[in-house]
Amino acid sequence: MSFSLALILFSLLQANLAVAAMPIPAPPDVAAKNYIVMDFASGKVLAEKNADEKIEPASITKMMTAYVVYKELDADRMSMDDMVEISEKAWRMGGSRMYLEVNTRVPVHELLKGLIIQSGNDASVALAEHVAGTEEAFVQLMNQYAAELGMKNTHFVNSTGWPDKNHLTTARDIALLGAAIIREFPEHYELYKEKEYTYNNIKQYNRNKLLWRDESVDGIKTGHTESAGYCLVSSAQRGDMRLITVVLGTDSKKARATVSQALLNYGFRFFESHTLYDADEVLSRPRIWNGEFETITVGLADDLAVVIPRGSYDKLEAVMDIDKNIEAPVKKGQQVGEVKVSLDGEVLAKVPLVALETVEEGGLLQKAKDYFMRMLE
Numbered sequence: 001m002s003f004s005l006a007l008i009l010f011s012l013l014q015a016n017l018a019v020a021a022m023p024i025p026a027p028p029d030v031a032a033k034n035y036i037v038m039d040f041a042s043g044k045v046l047a048e049k050n051a052d053e054k055i056e057p058a059s060i061t062k063m064m065t066a067y068v069v070y071k072e073l074d075a076d077r078m079s080m081d082d083m084v085e086i087s088e089k090a091w092r093m094g095g096s097r098m099y100l101e102v103n104t105r106v107p108v109h110e111l112l113k114g115l116i117i118q119s120g121n122d123a124s125v126a127l128a129e130h131v132a133g134t135e136e137a138f139v140q141l142m143n144q145y146a147a148e149l150g151m152k153n154t155h156f157v158n159s160t161g162w163p164d165k166n167h168l169t170t171a172r173d174i175a176l177l178g179a180a181i182i183r184e185f186p187e188h189y190e191l192y193k194e195k196e197y198t199y200n201n202i203k204q205y206n207r208n209k210l211l212w213r214d215e216s217v218d219g220i221k222t223g224h225t226e227s228a229g230y231c232l233v234s235s236a237q238r239g240d241m242r243l244i245t246v247v248l249g250t251d252s253k254k255a256r257a258t259v260s261q262a263l264l265n266y267g268f269r270f271f272e273s274h275t276l277y278d279a280d281e282v283l284s285r286p287r288i289w290n291g292e293f294e295t296i297t298v299g300l301a302d303d304l305a306v307v308i309p310r311g312s313y314d315k316l317e318a319v320m321d322i323d324k325n326i327e328a329p330v331k332k333g334q335q336v337g338e339v340k341v342s343l344d345g346e347v348l349a350k351v352p353l354v355a356l357e358t359v360e361e362g363g364l365l366q367k368a369k370d371y372f373m374r375m376l377e
Contacts, residue, residue, distance in 0.1 A: 024270045030259040033249025036171040037267045040242035041305035054168040058223030059119045061161030070185045080109040084130040093121035099200045117197040118204045121160045128159040171246040178244045192219030209257040232256040241273040275305040291328030291359040306348045317342045332358045
């Protein structure tokens with residue numbers, strides 16, 4: 001049985017003026033060795049250059065350091081008020097620092113500010129040691145989470161991004177990590193837009209200059225070493241659309257900001273993102289045979305979002321194909337069909353249609369009734 005979702009889409013389209021789809025030019029030619037532009041909601045890549053080339057990520061590494069800390073906080077294995085003793089190793093770290101003092105005790109929430117806003121190498125090592133005992137043990141957690149997130153070309157050696165020929169990742173993997181931080185920990189992501197932080201009577205400013213240039217930008221992280229060049233991971237939200245850009249290997253602070261801005265503007269100018277259906281939204285109530293109930297609610301396990309050329313929303317077509325004979329027992333989450341979204345004949349998304357509830361087998365009377373009803377079909 002095939003059910004068209006055209007009526008659902010038609011009702012959504014009434015509030016949108018029909019406009020001609022905007023032609024999409026090639027991405028801007030920018031002075032970066034590697035970059036990627038990704039739509040947050042759908043995960044679709046809008047533009048890329050050498051996005052799978054392994055490179056040294058410099059302080060962008062601290063995104064994963066923070067992610068591991070968030071995981072620990074979320075699991076109640078530590079708290080924001082935990083006091084962290086600052087080791088000599090953390091105190092001696094060079095590069096960017098929040099100027100921690102050896103043998104002092106600093107709360108986790110202060111160290112996170114120093115890590116994210118000031119890019120403190122000392123804060124990074126202090127947090128790593130607090131979580132796992134040693135930075136080396138912490139790195140194992142970093143690599144485990146990287147694997148779970150699908151960061152296939154990433155291998156971390158330290159928590160700071162200190163140069164090491166074996167400490168590598170890619171623009172695509174970094175974009176996946178950025179999306180995970182925003183999606184899983186929105187309460188912590190708020191910190192990435194802070195422009196300054198004072199610790200030990202020393203005020204330092206966030207190195208992400210787009211926070212001052214573009215009010216839609218609210219993160220995420222800068223990085224720089226001689227080998228990696230100047231790098232910037234940015235995220236911005238304009239209206240209902242959020243983009244993530246990763247820019248690696250530029251030759252100056254100014255260049256990484258300028259390139260990132262150009263890529264953000266390109267994505268927002270020529271594309272639009274829409275969440276068509278929410279997870280667990282009831283899309284249909286088809287017949288189920290031999291069950292304790294006569295119908296079963298079906299929908300999607302995850303939100304269904306698509307990104308399309310700007311102005312082409314009225315051309316979207318969604319079709320729902322439901323199995324003709326759904327028979328009990330059916331467990332919640334079991335696939336019972338498929339939803340397909342197309343634009344001008346091109347399939348944009350094809351996702352499983354799943355049961356939103358468990359329906360057990362019915363009694364003998366219900367089974368007998370269903371037997372005769374099926375005979376009459």
